[in-house]
Structure formats: structure tokens, C-alpha cells
Amino acid sequence: MVNFQIRNVIEADFIQISHIAEKCKPMTIMNNSTYHIFTKHFKNTSFVVEDIDGNLIGFLLGFISQNNPKEGYIHLLCIDLKLRREGIAKNLVKNFIKTVSDKGCKKVVLVTKPQNKISIKFYNKMGFIPYKSNQIVQIEDMDVFKDYDGPGEDKIVLFKLI
Numbered sequence: 503m504v505n506f507q508i509r510n511v512i513e514a515d516f517i518q519i520s521h522i523a524e525k526c527k528p529m530t531i532m533n534n535s536t537y538h539i540f541t542k543h544f545k546n547t548s549f550v551v552e553d554i555d556g557n558l559i560g561f562l563l564g565f566i567s568q569n570n571p572k573e574g575y576i577h578l579l580c581i582d583l584k585l586r587r588e589g590i591a592k593n594l595v596k597n598f599i600k601t602v603s604d605k606g607c608k609k610v611v612l613v614t615k616p617q618n619k620i621s622i623k624f625y626n627k628m629g630f631i632p633y634k635s636n637q638i639v640q641i642e643d644m645d646v647f648k649d650y651d652g653p654g655e656d657k658i659v660l661f662k663l664i
């Protein structure tokens with residue numbers, strides 16, 4: 503069992519976040535500027551995990567929708583490869599849900615790639631379910647939004663009522 507603690511991001515975290523993110527495939531790797539925006543402008547809903555020596559071992563970057571303040575959105579979630587299956591992501595997501603729920607959210611939403619089977623298993627285990635819509639096609643028994651993020655970028659949209 504790993505000892506870890508969750509805290510809100512500070513601006514300087516974005517460099518270390520980008521180092522962890524490099525090893526987070528199949529999660530989409532972003533430009534550093536994206537991580538920087540989250541650590542600068544979404545501090546209240548973005549978190550890092552530290553080990554007992556203060557090393558960053560994971561992160562969750564999220565926000566509350568400006569258009570629908572009752573909806574929280576998880577943009578990126580990743581745990582250091584060596585420390586997976588220790589319940590760290592579960593704790594991060596629970597922490598995010600509690601945070602946005604306290605701010606009035608009733609739902610948490612996220613988008614993942616159909617090929618990211620581990621992420622889908624993880625979020626299903628956390629109680630997230632796929633959105634249904636007439637834009638959805640069934641691929642390998644999954645509810646997939648074709649071209650959700652542009653041509654060829656199919657995605658699964660998952661949500662959980664909180």
C-alpha cells in the first residue's frame with residue numbers, strides 16, 4: 503500500500519504534470535500550455551497526488567462547466583505507471599466528485615477513447631455510464647460517438663450523477 507496525499511495544484515506543478523503525462527498513453531498528450539492553464543486557472547478543481555517524499559505521482563485536471571455550472575468535467579487523469587492499481591485514481595476521482603458536488607454540481611462528465619479499455623474499465627467501476635444519443639454507433643459493444651472530436655476522433659462520453 504502506497505502512502506500518498508492529494509492536494510490542489512499550484513501553478514508551478516505544470517512542468518512535473520507534463521513529465522508524468524508523457525507516460526500516460528493512450529491518454530492524449532497535450533502541449534505544456536494546456537497543463538499550465540489548468541494549474542493557473544483551474545486550481546480549485548485540479549489536483550495532484552504526492553508520495554511521502556513530495557514527488558508527484560499522479561494528477562487529475564478538471565473544471566466546472568461555465569455553461570452548465572451543475573456539471574463537472576474531468577479533462578485528464580493519470581497515475582505514474584509504477585503506482586497503478588493502488589487505488590490512487592479512485593481517490594482522486596472521489597475527491598473531485600466531492601469538490602464539485604460541494605460547489606453545486608449534480609453530474610460529472612468525461613470523454614475517453616474507445617481504445618483506452620483500462621480507462622473505460624476504471625470509470626465503469628467508479629459508476630460512470632455511457633451517454634446514449636442518436637449519434638452513437640455500437641463498436642465492440644461500446645457506445646461510440648463517431649468523429650466526436652473531429653474526423654477519425656471517435657470518443658466515448660461517460661457520466662455519473664452525483
Ligand SMILES: CC(C)(COP(=O)(O)OP(=O)(O)OC[C@H]1O[C@@H](n2cnc3c(N)ncnc32)[C@H](O)[C@@H]1OP(=O)(O)O)[C@@H](O)C(=O)NCCC(=O)NCCS
Binds near residue numbers: 526578590620
Ligand atoms: C486509468 C488510470 C488513471 C487508473 O489509475 P489507477 O490508480 O491504477 O486506478 P485504481 O487503482 O484507482 O483502480 C480502481 C479500479 O479501477 C479498475 N481498474 C483500474 N485499472 C485497471 C486495469 N488495468 N484493468 C482492469 N481494471 C482496472 C479496477 O476495478 C480497480 O479496482 P481494483 O484494483 O480494486 O480491482 C491509470 O491506468 C492511468 O493512468 N492510465 C493512463 C492514463 C489514462 O488513460 N487516463 C484516463 C483517460 S484521461
